[in-house]
Amino acid sequence: MKFKSFLFIVWLLFGGGVLAQTPELSGRSQISLLTCSAGDELYYSFGHSAIRVQDPELGIDVVYNYGTFDFNRPNFYLNFVKGKLIYSLSRRTFDVFLYEYELEKRWVREQILDLTLAERNRLLAFLEDNYLPQNRDYLYDPLWYNCSSITGDILKNQYGDAIVFNGSHLEKRFTFRQLVRQHLNINSWSSFGIDLAFGSKVDREATVREHMFLPYYAMEQIRNTTKNGKPLLKRERVVLDYDEHVVNGFFPLSPLFWFAMLMIFTGIVTYFDHKHKTKSKWLDFTLFFVSGLAGLILFLLWVATDHTSTPYNFNILWAFPVNMGIAFIFILQPQLPSWLTKYLWGLLALMGIMFLLWILKVQIFSPILIPVLLTLVIRYVYLIQFSKIRPRR
Structure with missing residues (x-):
């Protein structure tokens, strides 16, 4: 032996x-x-x-x-x-x-x-x-x-x-997204990032x-x-034999806190813009550029990588990649182009489609997105109204 x-x-x-x-x-x-x-x-x-x-x-x-x-x-x-x-x-x-x-x-x-x-x-x-x-x-x-x-x-x-x-x-058959969420604090940057990157493929029921x-x-x-x-x-x-590790988040550092702050800040700026009949070009540039950049990254994860969980990601309906180019209009042109109103209505329509897909459970989106979506809606609606009272070329 x-x-x-x-x-x-x-x-x-x-x-x-x-x-x-x-x-x-x-x-x-x-x-x-x-x-x-x-x-x-x-x-x-x-x-x-x-x-x-x-x-x-x-x-x-x-x-x-x-x-x-x-x-x-x-x-x-x-x-x-x-x-x-x-x-x-x-x-x-x-x-x-x-x-x-x-x-x-x-x-x-x-x-x-x-x-x-x-x-x-x-x-x-x-x-x-x-x-x-x-x-x-x-x-x-x-x-x-x-x-x-x-x-x-x-x-x-x-x-x-x-x-x-x-x-x-x-107890029930879960989707892949639900299974992943069970192990993460949904109001954490890691959970939000994973949820954002996941496409609709992970919303099918796992065997x-x-x-x-x-x-x-x-x-x-x-x-x-x-x-x-x-x-x-x-x-x-x-x-x-040890206790389960519990990770306690700190709310002021969480995505929900910062997105809520962004929504409140945008609402305040929009109120004063409406009062003074003006537009805050740097706020609009930032919102359009960041949402467009996020959409571009999500689109590339969909079509240009081998990830099996990122295709068919309908987050690009709100994080619209074209926004990244549109953003420069707000700082390079003193007046809004006439076609921008139709573009803004198109963005609102895309967000409406996104909510329909959410309701139909084609893709489940992170609830942490709600203040982000409201931020964009506030600004899109204001810019549509602003374009009616300002001369356009």
């Missing part, structure tokens, strides 16, 4: 390339799913999943982690923007893996899978094949292919129709298996999954 342990240590140190084949697990071996709680950073907000393989007879206790990424990888941030983010499968000892969560005081739970010895050996061989340098990298997708959703994919690929994901435990892109749902799904008609979960235990 000591010789087997020595061979495993050599195999582990040299990346599995020394031995002709992956070590055969003993009858005392176990394979389990590890679920780790959410953390304070945005990329920790949804928790984490990994697969643990242990065999006390061989001295094996390693974790296969599909959630590894490298900030130092060439063009990391550019690839992130383009939707071509590369993640990797890493392999390290259980103690090393656990240290980070102990340090950050995040809970870890383990679910041991009820697999036969042959099935455990086959799964280990699969993981080791995935860990080969030519196989370990994969194109990450936050909603459809991540460290957690891979769990369901692996089980299905390994055991086929023997695996059944029962969805009776779900039972697709709920597993979130580690907490993957953990719950394992409790409600069968293999050959029997529970897949053999037993469950708490590895690290």
Whole structure:
């Protein structure tokens, strides 16, 4: 037995390339799913999943982690923007893996899978094949292919129709947007940014298996999954027992506060503009330019990247990209052109279409947008009225 342990240590140190084949697990071996709680950073907000393989007879206790990424990888941030983010499968000892969560005081739970010895050996061989340098990298997708959703994919690929994901435990089937919102404070800049970038594709109802892109749902799904008609979960235990991290926002720093301030400021400026029969060109320039720039970014995320969650984003109906060019009219021309009134009516019509899509649930928009939309409506309506009392060319 000591010789087997020595061979495993050599195999582990040299990346599995020394031995002709992956070590055969003993009858005392176990394979389990590890679920780790959410953390304070945005990329920790949804928790984490990994697969643990242990065999006390061989001295094996390693974790296969599909959630590894490298900030130092060439063009990391550019690839992130383009939707071509590369993640990797890493392999390290259980103690090393656990240290980070102990340090950050995040809970870890383990679910041991009820697999036969042959099935455990086959799964280990699969993981080791995935860990080969030519196989370990994969194109990450936050909603459809991540460290957690891979769990369901692996089980299905390994055991086929023997695996059944029962969805009776779900109180309802959520959309992808609803699932993401469950893990974020909706009145936070991160939640607002994600909501803004998401297109209408994420407003469809996720399947039972697709709920597993979130580690907490993957953990719950394992409790409600069968293999050959029997529970897949053999037993469950708490590895690290800490309270759930709660991130408390500070309202004066939240997007709702600042957007409400913008609406109030715009309302006050518009009142004095109306009183003095003038227009504040720098306010109009800023509103048009920023809304147009936001629309241009959203349009590029739709058509010029590989992100699967950003196409068909109807936020561009209020963040209209053409506004960025129109903005310069307010500072370069002393008088408003005659066609601008029709353009402004068109913008209001587009916003009306947006609200119709919202009501029909074609796309669900962030409620934090409401003061922004009211800000634009206030200004658009005033500029239409102003154009009637001022000479135009």
